[in-house]
Amino acid sequence: MISINDISFYFGSRPLYHEASLHIKPKSRIGLIGANGTGKSTLLRVIAGEYKIDSGSISKSGDCTIGFLNQDLLSYQTNDSILSVAMQAFERQNELQKQINEVLHQMEINYEDSQVTKLTRLQEEFETLDGYTIQSKAEEVLEGLGFLTKDLERPLQEFSGGWRMRVMLAKLLLQKPDLLMLDEPTNHLDLPSIVWVESYLTNYEGALMVVSHDRYFLDRTVTSIVEVSQGKLNFYSGNYSFFMEEKSLRNEIQKNSFENQQQKIRQTERFIDRFKAKASKARQVQSRVKMLDKIDLIEEVADADAKVNFRFTFDVQSGRFVSNLENLHKSYGDLTILKDANGVIERGSKIALIGANGKGKSTLLRILAGTEAVDGDRRLGHNVILSLYAQHQLESLNVENSVLEELKQAGSNKNDTELRAVLGCFLFTDEDVFKKIKVLSGGEKSRVALAKTLVSKANFLLLDEPTNHLDMQSVNILIQALQQYEGTFVTISHDRHFISQVANKIWYIEDHEIKEYPGTYAEYEYWQQQRKYDSPKNEKVKFDKEKVAKKLVSEPERKQSEKELKQLKSEVWDIEKRISELESKIKQAEDELAKPSVYGDPTRLAEANKIYNKIKVELDSANDQWETKLTRAEKLEKELA
Numbered sequence: 089m090i091s092i093n094d095i096s097f098y099f100g101s102r103p104l105y106h107e108a109s110l111h112i113k114p115k116s117r118i119g120l121i122g123a124n125g126t127g128k129s130t131l132l133r134v135i136a137g138e139y140k141i142d143s144g145s146i147s148k149s150g151d152c153t154i155g156f157l158n159q160d161l162l163s164y165q166t167n168d169s170i171l172s173v174a175m176q177a178f179e180r181q182n183e184l185q186k187q188i189n190e191v192l193h194q195m196e197i198n199y200e201d202s203q204v205t206k207l208t209r210l211q212e213e214f215e216t217l218d219g220y221t222i223q224s225k226a227e228e229v230l231e232g233l234g235f236l237t238k239d240l241e242r243p244l245q246e247f248s249g250g251w252r253m254r255v256m257l258a259k260l261l262l263q264k265p266d267l268l269m270l271d272e273p274t275n276h277l278d279l280p281s282i283v284w285v286e287s288y289l290t291n292y293e294g295a296l297m298v299v300s301h302d303r304y305f306l307d308r309t310v311t312s313i314v315e316v317s318q319g320k321l322n323f324y325s326g327n328y329s330f331f332m333e334e335k336s337l338r339n340e341i342q343k344n345s346f347e348n349q350q351q352k353i354r355q356t357e358r359f360i361d362r363f364k365a366k367a368s369k370a371r372q373v374q375s376r377v378k379m380l381d382k383i384d385l386i387e388e389v390a391d392a393d394a395k396v397n398f399r400f401t402f403d404v405q406s407g408r409f410v411s412n413l414e415n416l417h418k419s420y421g422d423l424t425i426l427k428d429a430n431g432v433i434e435r436g437s438k439i440a441l442i443g444a445n446g447k448g449k450s451t452l453l454r455i456l457a458g459t460e461a462v463d464g465d466r467r468l469g470h471n472v473i474l475s476l477y478a479q480h481q482l483e484s485l486n487v488e489n490s491v492l493e494e495l496k497q498a499g500s501n502k503n504d505t506e507l508r509a510v511l512g513c514f515l516f517t518d519e520d521v522f523k524k525i526k527v528l529s530g531g532e533k534s535r536v537a538l539a540k541t542l543v544s545k546a547n548f549l550l551l552d553e554p555t556n557h558l559d560m561q562s563v564n565i566l567i568q569a570l571q572q573y574e575g576t577f578v579t580i581s582h583d584r585h586f587i588s589q590v591a592n593k594i595w596y597i598e599d600h601e602i603k604e605y606p607g608t609y610a611e612y613e614y615w616q617q618q619r620k621y622d623s624p625k626n627e628k629v630k631f632d633k634e635k636v637a638k639k640l641v642s643e644p645e646r647k648q649s650e651k652e653l654k655q656l657k658s659e660v661w662d663i664e665k666r667i668s669e670l671e672s673k674i675k676q677a678e679d680e681l682a683k684p685s686v687y688g689d690p691t692r693l694a695e696a697n698k699i700y701n702k703i704k705v706e707l708d709s710a711n712d713q714w715e716t717k718l719t720r721a722e723k724l725e726k727e728l729a
Contacts, residue, residue: 089113089114089116089148089152089266089295090111090135090147090148090152090267091111091112091147091148092109092111092112092135092146092321093109093144093146094107094108094109094143094144094145095107095109095134095144095145095146096108096142096143096144097130097134097139097141097142098142104126104130105131105319106319106320107144107319107320108144108319108320109144110321110323112267112295113295114266114294114295115293115294116295116296116297116311116312117295117309117310117311117312118295118297118298118310118312118313118314119300119306119309119310119313119327119328119331120132120297120299120314120316121299121300121301121306121313121314121315121316121328121331122316122317122559123560124531124559124562125529126316126317127316128271128299128316129158129271131316131321132156132158132269132271132297132299133156134146135269135297136154136156136269151266152266152267153263153265153266154265154266154267154269155260155263155268155269156260156269156271157253157256157260157268157269157270157273158271159271161252161256162252162253164244164252164256165244166243166244167243167245168243168244169240169241169242169243169244170230170240170243170244170247170255170258171223171226171227171230171240171241173244173255174226174229174230174258174259174262175222175223175226176259177226177260177262177263178217178219178222178262180217181214181217181218181219181222184210184214184217184219185214187210188207188210188211188214191203191206191207191210192207195207222262225262226258226262227240229258229262229288230254230255230258232281232285233254233257233258233277233281233285234254234277234278234281234444234445235251235254249276250275250276251276253276254277254281257273257276257285261288261292264293264294265294266294266295268292268294268295268297269297269298270296270297270298270300271298271299272299272300273298273300274300274305274582274583275556278443278445278582279442279443279444279582281444282305282582286305286308286309289309290308296310298310301555301558301559301560301563301583302584302585303328303329303560304583306328307327307328307329308327310327310328311325311326312324312325312326313326313327313328313330315331315335318387342386343388345386346386346387346388349383349385349386353380353383356376356379356380357380359373360373360377360380400542400543400569400572400573401545402473402545402546402547402574402575403545404471404473404547405435405471405547406435406469406471406473406547406548406575406576407435407469407470407472407664407665407667407668408434408435408664408667408668409433409434409435409469409660410434410437410468410469410472410548411431411432411433411456411466411467411468411469411472412432412433412465412467412469412657412661413430413431413432413456413464413465413466413602414430414464414465414467414654414657415428415429415430415464415465416428416429416430416455416463416464416465416602417429417463417464418448418455418460418462418463424600425447425448425451425597426448426451426452426462426464426597426600426601426602427600428600428601429597429600429602430601430602431602431604433578434576435469435575435576436574436575436576437576437577437578437592437593438570438577438590438591438593439577439578439579439592439593439594439595440579440581440587440591440593440594440609441453441578441580441596442580442581442582442587442594442595442609443596443597447596447597449580450552450580452597453476453550453552453578453580456550457474457550458474459476467661469661469665470664470665470668471547471668472547472548473546473547474546474548474549474550475544475546475548475550476541476549476550476552477537477538477541477550477551477552477554478552478553482533482534485525485533485536485537486525487524487526488524488525488526489524489525490521490522490523490524490525491511491516491520491521491522491523491528491536492504492507492511492521492522494525494536494540495507495510495536495539495543497540498539498540498543498544502543507543508521510539510542510543513539513565513569514535514536514538514539514562514565515535515562515565516535516536529557531559531562533557534554534556534558534562535558538554538566538569542569542573546575547575547576548575548576548577549573549575549577549578549579550579551578551579551580551581552579552580553580553581554566554579554581555586563585566586571589571590578595579591584609587609588609588610591608591609592608593606593607594607594609594612649724649727652724653721653725656718656724657721660714660717660721663710663713663714663717664714666710667711667714670703670706670707670710671707673703674703674704674707677696677699677703678700680699681693681697
């Protein structure tokens with residue numbers, strides 16, 4: 089269908105592609121991957137005809153149509169409704185509808201048999217092209233991408249960039265081109281929409297070429313991988329998981345070949361150095377010199393799986409309870425986000441906040457950060473040091489600073505060597521650390537902002553879409569950093585691989601409440617599937633039983649229990665602070681006992697032991713109180729549920 093033969097493409101003097109080739113067949117399903125800056129988006133633009141190649145050739149069959157989803161489409165503005173924009177995909181049907189309307193109008197004025205014949209012909213073609221179903225098809229695709237039915241008649245220009253991109257995606261899907269090219273389509277989609285697109289593309293009849301850093305998405309939509317590396321297009325048959333296995337095998341073979349070749353080169357060079365002065369060996373020496381000149385060098389395997397070898401620490405450990413949310417109410421006009429919502433975050437929790445766009449995830453994150461006004465009680469725990477990462481923070485980076493200077497402003501008190509070690513983890517090596525922020529790409533700025541967040545000594549991180557603009561290698565680095573991180577964090581993300589690797593709890597907003605699933609994303613996904621397949625009959629029985637159980641508790645008793653539960657939560661919170669203070673004191677007492685001047689003096693040792701034992705008794709008592717009250721609170725919560 090499309091044949092790319094030995095193409096070369098240069099940006100200035102830098103070669104992006106050198107004699108690269110690829111053949112795209114009908115119904116090919118290709119995932120295009122590679123590090124940021126290797127030219128993935130450029131290749132799509134070359135295929136679309138937007139860029140001209142410097143050498144080589146690209147040929148395609150004459151009737152091949154191409155649809156291309158790219159960032160430029162964000163600038164498209166119109167007063168037309170999003171439904172009308174999506175229906176622009178049906179060019180021939182729209183033209184036929186226009187002609188049919190004109191004929192009907194003419195027939196009202198001047199009825200003629202020729203017009204009846206023309207109308208019949210137009211209507212037959214319109215029906216053959218399923219013209220009567222195009223609106224329902226457009227509505228189905230738009231709603232699958234997350235739009236509400238009531239929004240379909242709203243003008244396109246009323247929507248944000250991400251939602252406008254969804255409309256453009258809907259239009260492309262409805263056009264059904266022979267080759268559909270998608271550049272990072274999941275960047276603008278929430279989880280339900282990503283799942284819908286995966287299902288749609290699985291049944292797509294044309295060829296597909298997609299650039300994505302979403303491993304789950306690639307595994308579910310493509311059957312081959314093309315890796316852009318060192319100016320070449322390396323083809324792998326299979327999805328992304330297969331590519332990872334095959335790539336590892338190829339790298340192992342290349343590594344062994346490289347080492348064998350290097351050993352042979354060293355042996356040849358030693359022979360030349362040893363015998364170059366001997367006339368009797370001159371012919372053999374010259375033969376080996378020529379052999380070295382002609383040798384086709386095997387490239388050393390670059391390690392794409394960068395490892396984080398720096399521990400992200402903080403000076404102060406938070407209390408057992410990091411944040412407590414009680415009776416939260418949040419609305420924007422008539423839109424209710426939260427109503428009587430409650431949530432508790434304990435130390436060590438790694439929470440992924442997921443769900444559809446518009447449910448209030450970012451609002452909840454800002455509430456946790458204290459930057460969003462809310463009705464209700466939002467409290468941070470003892471010794472909590474908070475740091476927020478959001479996309480708008482990229483704009484707050486000082487563009488005149490170097491990368492290293494920007495990291496110094498994070499307040500970590502680390503020296504240049506330590507900061508350069510951190511930057512090395514985030515792929516800024518050697519002279520890269522002296523680059524100005526203003527010359528960095530979006531992905532590089534994201535890495536700088538993430539590095540600043542992680543070295544900030546915060547023990548509670550709030551991360552809003554941290555994987556946006558990151559390539560797979562950078563996402564892998566972030567995963568490793570968060571796996572090593574010993575504090576607490578809440579992250580919003582639509583990258584299922586990312587959240588499956590870092591989260592031990594899942595939060596989602598349902599019925600204006602904060603719901604928690606106490607497990608990994610894989611467990612949550614399985615649980616959600618089970619919920620879907622539960623029969624309505626079983627759900628009704630379960631609901632009725634719960635209703636009956638609630639009725640057994642009288643209203644006065646319920647109010648009394650709710651009052652007691654609120655009091656218990658407050659007491660638990662206070663005891664938690666007291667425990668944190670006592671833990672600090674007992675550490676000080678232990679340090680005192682360890683001093684030679686103390687344990688060498690019987691009088692001072694006896695006094696220090698007395699202080700230590702007194703604090704220990706208080707701590708044991710506080711822990712007992714905490715456990716008793718927490719157990720009672722948990723029991724009440726179950727009774728009131």
